[in-house]
Amino acid sequence: MLTFRTIKSLTQCLSGYRTSGLRIGFVPTMGFLHDGHRALIAESVERCDITVVSIFVNPAQFGPTEDLERYPRALDADHELCRKAGVSMIFLPDASEIYPPGFQTFVEPGPVAGPLCGAVRPGHFRGVATVVTKLFAIVQPDVAFFGQKDFQQCAVIRQMVRDLNLPVEIVTVPTVREPDGLAMSSRNSYLGPTDRKRALCLSRGLLAAQAAFAEGERDSGRLIAIAQSQITAVDQLQYLELRDAQTLEAIHGLVDKPVALCVAAMIGPTRLIDNVLLTPPRTALSDRDLEVVSCAVDRQVNVGGQGSRPS
Structure with missing residues (x-):
C-alpha cells in the first residue's frame, strides 16, 4: 500500500495504471475510519483493480461554529484498516495542497442541496461539491x-456528476x-455512555416506520408520526422528513x-443523521446510481451479525 x-x-503513479487499462475505484473519506468505510472499501476492492482512499478533513464544508478542529483523527489506525482491507493507495493531502493560496473557484450545487442538511448547514454542500x-x-x-x-450528499454528488458530465460511476453502499x-x-x-444510549x-x-x-402503511403523515413517536430522547430534532429518493x-x-425517511438531531453537542429507504413493491429506482449494492445487502451489513438489516 502506497501513501501520497x-x-x-x-x-504520476495512477497514470501508469490508467494506461494499462486497470479499473480505478475511489473512496473519499475524512478519516477516523470505521466499519462503514470498510464496507465502501470492500466494494471497491471487489469491483476494481486499484482502490484509492483519500483522507482529508475538508475545511470548506464546515461552518464557522462547527467541529472542524475537534473532528476525530486517527491516522495510524486509518492506515492499518486500509492495509488490511486491501487498499492500493492512500491520498493524504494537506489543506494547502487542495486549496492553495489564491484558490477562489467553488462548485455551487442546485436545489437538491437546499433542504434537510442544506437548510441547517448553509454552504456545507458547496464545500462537499467542490472538494469531491x-x-x-x-x-x-x-x-x-x-x-x-x-x-x-449522495444525491448532490449524483446530480453534480450528471450536470457536469463527469465520467465517474457513483455507487451507493447501504448504511x-x-x-x-x-x-x-x-x-x-463524541457520544458518552448516556448520549450513546x-x-x-x-x-x-x-426502523419502526x-x-x-x-x-402496508402508505400515508406519509402516519409514517412520520410513527418515527417521531420513538424519537423522543433528542435535545433538538432538526428535521424528520420524507423525501423523493431521487x-x-x-x-x-x-x-x-x-x-x-431522513432525520437529523442533536444529542447533547453532537449532530447525528440517519435515514431509511422505503420502496413500494414492484417499484424500481430508475436512476441506477441509487441502487444499493446487492452483494452488500446480501451480507446484511452490520457489526456482529446482529441489529437491523440496512434499508
Missing part, C-alpha cells in the same frame, strides 16, 4: 463509492449499523414511489 501527500506524486469535484479530477476514478447514511442499530459515524466517538432513538424511529411501511422533493399524501 501531493497531487503530483499521486497522479477536485478529488475526481485528481484521481480520475472509474467508480466512486459513498455511504447511504449521507443520503443527501452500516452497530449491533444495536445505531448508524456508524465518526461523530459517534439516547441516540438509539433515531434508528428505532426510522420502515416496519409499518413493510406492513429528487429530494418533499413527499405528502400517499407514498407510491421510492422515498427516503
Whole structure:
C-alpha cells in the first residue's frame, strides 16, 4: 500500500495504471475510519483493480461554529484498516495542497442541496461539491463509492456528476449499523455512555416506520408520526422528513414511489443523521446510481451479525 501527500506524486503513479487499462475505484473519506468505510472499501476492492482512499478533513464544508478542529483523527489506525482491507493507495493531502493560496473557484450545487442538511448547514454542500469535484479530477476514478447514511450528499454528488458530465460511476453502499442499530459515524466517538444510549432513538424511529411501511402503511403523515413517536430522547430534532429518493422533493399524501425517511438531531453537542429507504413493491429506482449494492445487502451489513438489516 502506497501513501501520497501531493497531487503530483499521486497522479504520476495512477497514470501508469490508467494506461494499462486497470479499473480505478475511489473512496473519499475524512478519516477516523470505521466499519462503514470498510464496507465502501470492500466494494471497491471487489469491483476494481486499484482502490484509492483519500483522507482529508475538508475545511470548506464546515461552518464557522462547527467541529472542524475537534473532528476525530486517527491516522495510524486509518492506515492499518486500509492495509488490511486491501487498499492500493492512500491520498493524504494537506489543506494547502487542495486549496492553495489564491484558490477562489467553488462548485455551487442546485436545489437538491437546499433542504434537510442544506437548510441547517448553509454552504456545507458547496464545500462537499467542490472538494469531491477536485478529488475526481485528481484521481480520475472509474467508480466512486459513498455511504447511504449521507443520503443527501449522495444525491448532490449524483446530480453534480450528471450536470457536469463527469465520467465517474457513483455507487451507493447501504448504511452500516452497530449491533444495536445505531448508524456508524465518526461523530459517534463524541457520544458518552448516556448520549450513546439516547441516540438509539433515531434508528428505532426510522426502523419502526420502515416496519409499518413493510406492513402496508402508505400515508406519509402516519409514517412520520410513527418515527417521531420513538424519537423522543433528542435535545433538538432538526428535521424528520420524507423525501423523493431521487429528487429530494418533499413527499405528502400517499407514498407510491421510492422515498427516503431522513432525520437529523442533536444529542447533547453532537449532530447525528440517519435515514431509511422505503420502496413500494414492484417499484424500481430508475436512476441506477441509487441502487444499493446487492452483494452488500446480501451480507446484511452490520457489526456482529446482529441489529437491523440496512434499508
